[in-house]
Amino acid sequence: MSLVFDNVDKHYGDLQVVDRFSATFRTGEVVALVGPSGCGKSTLLHMAAGLERPSSGQVLCDGKPVAKPDPSRTLVFQEHALFPWLTLGDNVALALEFQKQSKAAARTQATTWLSHVGLAGFEGYYPHQVSGGMRQRAALARAFIARPATLLLDEPFGALDALTRLSLQDVLRTLVAEAQPSVLLVTHDVDEALFLADRVLVFSARPARVLREFTLPHRRKGHDLGDFATEKRQILALLGVEVDAIA
Amino acid sequence: MSLVFDNVDKHYGDLQVVDRFSATFRTGEVVALVGPSGCGKSTLLHMAAGLERPSSGQVLCDGKPVAKPDPSRTLVFQEHALFPWLTLGDNVALALEFQKQSKAAARTQATTWLSHVGLAGFEGYYPHQVSGGMRQRAALARAFIARPATLLLDEPFGALDALTRLSLQDVLRTLVAEAQPSVLLVTHDVDEALFLADRVLVFSARPARVLREFTLPHRRKGHDLGDFATEKRQILALLGVEVDAIA
Amino acid sequence: MSRPDRLSPTNKRLAAALGVALILLLWQCAAWVLPAFLMPGIPAVLQRLSTELGRPAFYQALGGTLGRLAVGYGVALAFGVAFGLLAAVQSFFREVLRGAIVVLQSIPSIAWVPLFLIALGFGSLPIIVVVALAAFFPAALSVMNATESVQRVHVSAARVMGASAGGLVRRVYLPAVMPSLITGAQLAFGNAWRALISAEMLVGFGKGLGRTLQYSGEIADMAGVMSNILVIALLAALIDQLILEALKHRLLRYQYV
Amino acid sequence: MSRPDRLSPTNKRLAAALGVALILLLWQCAAWVLPAFLMPGIPAVLQRLSTELGRPAFYQALGGTLGRLAVGYGVALAFGVAFGLLAAVQSFFREVLRGAIVVLQSIPSIAWVPLFLIALGFGSLPIIVVVALAAFFPAALSVMNATESVQRVHVSAARVMGASAGGLVRRVYLPAVMPSLITGAQLAFGNAWRALISAEMLVGFGKGLGRTLQYSGEIADMAGVMSNILVIALLAALIDQLILEALKHRLLRYQYV
Amino acid sequence: ADKLRVGYLRVMDDAQAMVAHEGKFYEKAGLDSELIEFKSGPDMIKAIVGGQVDLGVLGFTNAATWASKGADLKVVGGAQQGYHALVAREDSGIKKVADLKGKTLASQSEGSTADVVLKGVVFKQAGLKPDDVNLLGVSPSVAVQSLVGKRADAAFLFEPQATIAKLVAPVREIYEVGEKWPFPCMVVITSGETLKTRKGDVWKALDAQRSAITLLQQHPDQAAKLIAPYFVAEPTLQTLHGPVPRETVVSSAIKTQTFNAALTPQDLKRIQEVADILQSQGALKTRDGSRYDTSAIVDLSWQKDRKL
């Protein structure tokens, strides 16, 4: 599924958040969006999901304007998006129940997907009974179970500790490799962007404008990223982090 | 100020958290403690601070057993440790007021320290009015204002987004370079450990035991860490993260 | 890190029983000091209670009281939830309601009784209205405050998963406000109960525990007064602890595992 | 992302005023339907009120009521805070207190009045005890629950900074429980007020707004009844909204900036 | 002068206590009187037993029930013959007591003297059972208001509410207990302890009340001036026939009353009869189930000494 932003503007009252943004995301592509806090990245994702409307311009999905949320474009939130009153199994199954699938079928599939993300046997646990990393695994299962053509990930691992994040990046990469959705990934973590994406867009401060685009040659990367040291240095510089502060 | 753990055991009920841990931390040294979640790192720091007692063995500070908290050994918590009912200025000043300094003197110094960490002009803001990164800056100011000989940092940047964390690592490195305290830094982020520490201790899962110790030759490093790719790979492998998951 | 010490369920129940026992002791002390016709002791009252429990009049009074409670409390909850939800959507209406509640809530139920008697006529109706009014305020306020705090991310998540409007209300809004709703319902129950007994004491109509209490006081039957108070207190504690707490644990199961 | 719509302070005040106005309208409608003897209209009552405001008897009643309120409410708050803090430290005591409260709370204040008359004799004392009892429960419960939730990290942080025991209580525990304490104090005020007016209506002792209200009802002076109810409702709303809310904003300034 | 605390209820039956205070009769008898209002007879009993009140004017049924439980009470003098009127709305079609069947009657709280006499005497004579009538226990003023507001078909009232009801509502009196079955409703009660230690003061108070009764009987208008504010708030009462000064209302209410400072043998007989009714209703119990003897709580030494 291809996603096109055509000259999109977004204002909240007087606040301009997105400034004439145009971009094309191709089917099956994994694109990371990196930028300073508050620059408008989440807003872009919410417009792609159909949760917000552009103030002017259009978001097109396979050529048709996006008007409202659709399960074919699923959004994974930074945190807290599981329902605390449902077990992990019910949380994941709910995605199918909302699409009018039978409860029994939804349950069976939920169990399968939970085991895909390494949560076999945790169907009956409530979110507050498991660790943050396990919650985020369940959120991934809930996103993938409906087999969305497009996956919108809004800092999905932002609230996790560094080590847990690394292992979830591995899980996500495996899932993406299997299901081959188009992915838009918002992240603050340059390593994460370099590890997961085919392409990285670096944004300016608000209103969001693309400062530079990096196309990464291949997906076969390790967590140490020795190969991409130059890109990392360049991206951090664009984001204003003193790369060699004391050196 | 030197800190010695002498054959320290720690149990909570039946749960053994620390298993005969011995280590010496020299004056002015920056040591990072890295290990899986729940392995007992915070417990070690709390014993060093005097907030918890060892079940057996001793923690010695300059040769004297640690019995209770002392402002010369300050602890910085992962999050939420600022008092929400005080302004940033009052939060920082409180550290001096607790040591019987006059309110006026405490205020003046607080203002100075807030500007050291890049928060000039934010004295009158309450914690909830500023970003997570700014709160953590204020927490650093509060820790440094009492000029502690030893600084115990318990995942001080764990709750922050990746970019903010990078800039705070720079702030911390500058402060440490100036005040030269001994530092014990708990972190999940291997890059952070490699960037800040002279020595890295890698712990096993609970009960905490040292798996391996890395001594890093120098402190003049950039955030890309090209030089330490081997160490990073080795540490991640020790922690069980598949470094080249798909490769 | 370390958590405050928690009691085992047995110890908890023991402590609660001790709390009740302490009150009984206080009462018994008063009985020892005062003459028996002013303050009878516990044994005399328990004996009286067991006699009462064998009489049909007791069950008529109980039935009357519980019937009024059910109607008044039920109506209050229904209106409270409806108004609370409406207030959640319409913020101007919310403030109007808040303004009205602040003023009305300060009037004690026994001041309402004569007005409602005159306005609504005799019978159970004025009592039920007083009960409903007393229970309405906490119910409406708690739903109002709860709907304000339904997390937007939950609503967004459900919409992204393709939830219909009905699905959204049933699967997101309702479970999200449930904890506050139950707290409100418990507060409302306390208010309803106290208002009910007060109103029954003031209006000598129909059968009811409040009326029996009042009558016992009138004929100098202090054993009757105390056994009625005992029934009133225990009944409320039972309804609250057994029915409402059980409902809470059932509906909010996820918070207790 | 997007937040629920909020009203400006002016609109908020306007809405609250509208809420009060609605109640007055309802009242005036009742006055139009019923004969003046049963339900006087607003103008008649306002006129009566202005006469009352010129009489020393009104100020005596006001003084009596406020005096009892101050003593009863003050004692309840003091005991509530003390017991709540004690319960925070001693978890067995906490459950004992909870057990006692569950039982005692369900007894309406008008059932207490005759018992306290017997035990304490006539005078202001039984009224004050009823008021204190009514206000004690919410005050103690809220402090109890609040101290349970003082964050350990705040305590640890203060200790690491070298706080003394006194400093810990003054600079950490007290500000941490303050929000719940104030909520509890507001709940307690509502309870205290209703109990006070009820008790004054039942015990014909001393001067007080409740007694004046009861007296007006007894001599079929409905203008007096309504003007008293008006005074009672407005006074409570004023104390709650002006004094307690102002105190809250002062003490919890940090939450409102 | 000695401090004397007198308890009263805000009913015409207690007029002698109020007049004696307002007309300074207690003062003249050498007493420093304090008038304390009570909401109900039982409350006043508790105060008498507890020593917060020295004597009070209230229904003797209260004295009987409490004394049967062990309270140390003495009936030391008379006050008023039980005036209780049954008034019915003209549009209700109620002409006699038996017509009350199935109608709504506003009465007083269950267990009070009025309630006991209503059920035990009035209904019984008319062949009614208590369950035949929709009985509602409310305060007298609410009873009057519910007559006006057509919420009740009839009401069982004492003064001054009976007079007021006739003035403000289209009602007719269909029965009056004092005519058909006179009994000493209100009596002067004190505790045995007070009578023992302050007999002189109690007697002085009884003398003062006796003088007040003389004023009430001979100059009801003067007495009405003293006590009108106790019963009607506004200087004039809005009636069906235009405004009436409150003194007029109270004065005519006084005239309906039969006051007597002494208790006659006939009264003593009635006291025993009502106690028997109470016992049959289960409101009064003796420990061994034997008939309750009311002579034990009556002390007539004052009226014997004064030769009444």
Ligand SMILES: Nc1ncnc2c1ncn2[C@@H]1O[C@H](COP(=O)(O)OP(=O)(O)OP(=O)(O)O)[C@@H](O)[C@H]1O
């Ligand atoms: N006060 C306590 N009582 C009982 N168990 C405790 C207490 N404090 C900590 N523990 C347990 O001790 C173990 C180690 O805790 P600790 O917080 O030291 O781990 P950690 O290495 O800091 O973990 P993390 O990286 O998640 O912060 C955990 O299993 C924890 O549940």
Ligand SMILES: Nc1ncnc2c1ncn2[C@@H]1O[C@H](COP(=O)(O)OP(=O)(O)OP(=O)(O)O)[C@@H](O)[C@H]1O
């Ligand atoms: N519903 C809204 N109403 C008003 N302003 C909003 C709304 N949603 C977002 N904003 C503002 O728009 C700006 C961009 O918000 P957005 O959440 O898209 O940024 P972001 O790049 O995702 O930031 P972060 O990295 O911190 O998540 C912010 O200044 C935010 O305050």
Ligand SMILES: [Mg+2]
């Ligand atoms: Mg965002």
Ligand SMILES: [Mg+2]
């Ligand atoms: Mg830790």
